Amino acid sequence: MRLEQAARQLEVLGNPTRLQAYRALVRAGPEGLPVGRLQRRLKVVGSTLSHHLRRLVATGLVTQERRGTTLLCRAHYPAMAALLGYLADECCADAPAPAARKPAGARAEEGKACA
Amino acid sequence: MRLEQAARQLEVLGNPTRLQAYRALVRAGPEGLPVGRLQRRLKVVGSTLSHHLRRLVATGLVTQERRGTTLLCRAHYPAMAALLGYLADECCADAPAPAARKPAGARAEEGKACA
DNA sequence: GAACTATTTCGATGTCCATCGAAATAAAAC
DNA sequence: GTTTTATTTCGATGGACATCGAAATAGTTC
Numbered sequence: 001m002r003l004e005q006a007a008r009q010l011e012v013l014g015n016p017t018r019l020q021a022y023r024a025l026v027r028a029g030p031e032g033l034p035v036g037r038l039q040r041r042l043k044v045v046g047s048t049l050s051h052h053l054r055r056l057v058a059t060g061l062v063t064q065e066r067r068g069t070t071l072l073c074r075a076h077y078p079a080m081a082a083l084l085g086y087l088a089d090e091c092c093a094d095a096p097a098p099a100a101r102k103p104a105g106a107r108a109e110e111g112k113a114c115a
Numbered sequence: 116m117r118l119e120q121a122a123r124q125l126e127v128l129g130n131p132t133r134l135q136a137y138r139a140l141v142r143a144g145p146e147g148l149p150v151g152r153l154q155r156r157l158k159v160v161g162s163t164l165s166h167h168l169r170r171l172v173a174t175g176l177v178t179q180e181r182r183g184t185t186l187l188c189r190a191h192y193p194a195m196a197a198l199l200g201y202l203a204d205e206c207c208a209d210a211p212a213p214a215a216r217k218p219a220g221a222r223a224e225e226g227k228a229c230a
Numbered sequence: 231g232a233a234c235t236a237t238t239t240c241g242a243t244g245t246c247c248a249t250c251g252a253a254a255t256a257a258a259a260c
Numbered sequence: 261g262t263t264t265t266a267t268t269t270c271g272a273t274g275g276a277c278a279t280c281g282a283a284a285t286a287g288t289t290c
Contacts (some may be wrong), residue, residue: 003138007131013202014126015248016119023118026202029210036266048249050268069257069266077206084199087128087141091192095144130278151236163279165238184236184287232290239284247276254269260262 006086009059009079017044018052025062025075032074034067121201124174124194132159133167140177140190147189149182 013019020042025033033041039049053073056062060079065072128134135157140148148156154164168188171177175194180187 003134004131007129007134009129010125010134011129014122014124014129016122017248019118019122019125023202023205024209026206027209029207031210034266039267045250046267047251047269051248054268066257071267080202084203087138087195088199090138091141092144094139094142095146132278149236154237160280161237162239162281166278169238181287186237234289235287237284237286240282242281243279245277245279247274249273249275251272252270254267256267257265259264 002086005059006083009061009083012055012059012061015052017042017048018056021049021052022056022061022075025073026080028075030074032065032072034070034072036070038073117201120174121198124176124198127170127174127176130167132157132163133171136164136167137171137176137190140188141195143190145189147180147187149185149187151185153188 013022021038024038024041035049035053038053039046042049044052053062053064057064061076061083063074063076065074128137136153139153139156150164150168153168154161157164159167168177168179172179176191176198178189178191180189
């Protein structure tokens with residue numbers, strides 16, 4: 001059921017407002033950004049942003065940490081790496097080898113169209 | 116408005132059935148798969164699969180080509196690469212350099228957390 | 231052109247989601 | 261403890277989507 005998890009994360013990233021927020025966090029790096037700064041940057045109503053951040057956190061793409069009165073948000077990079085890997089890995093895994101037989105134990109590298 | 120395009124593609128991939136179909140095509144490699152084979156593999160009603168494929172094609176993630184009576188579907192790898200790049204690129208671009216000043220013209224490589 | 235296979239379009243149904251404003255909570259400052 | 265700032269929860273609204281079965285279309289074969 002790994003597919004379900006990936007689909008959930010992709011769906012969460014598939015909303016323009018959420019994608020914008022997530023990208024801002026990715027750009028911000030390990031220091032992250034507080035909710036308020038995100039809100040001002042994206043020009044979105046607070047309650048709406050809160051809703052979106054909740055979904056990002058729920059799927060493991062973003063983490064939050066209290067910092068006094070503000071809430072610090074950070075992109076969770078391992079989750080991003082896993083998701084990208086899920087999409088890119090096994091590319092052409094089922095493709096018939098163009099000419100040569102794949103040697104046993106070797107990953108099919110020939111014909112990789114998504115290099 | 117490149118963000119809108121990326122969000123649309125992510126949202127399209129964010130449905131389990133569609134993600135399954137897309138992954139099957141990615142695995143299949145450049146040869147692609149006909150609709151009927153996808154249908155049997157995913158065990159999904161024909162009309163539903165047709166609906167999903169239409170969305171994958173509409174966002175440029177999949178291409179189709181008539182092959183006699185069957186319709187051949189292929190993952191469009193440049194689109195996938197562009198989407199993955201959109202997510203991964205500019206990681207930490209806004210992050211303050213930890214110690215050294217970034218030399219002018221050089222991309223901030225230090226602190227890249229998503230390597 | 232009739233029969234057959236492959237795929238799509240249509241119409242209907244139920245569900246989930248984005249967005250907002252107002253009110254509620256959390257934490258700090260005074 | 262009251263004021264102030266930061267963020268969330270609540271409730272409502274309008275719109276989009278997934279799924280299905282039945283009927284329609286495209287293309288092949290006889």
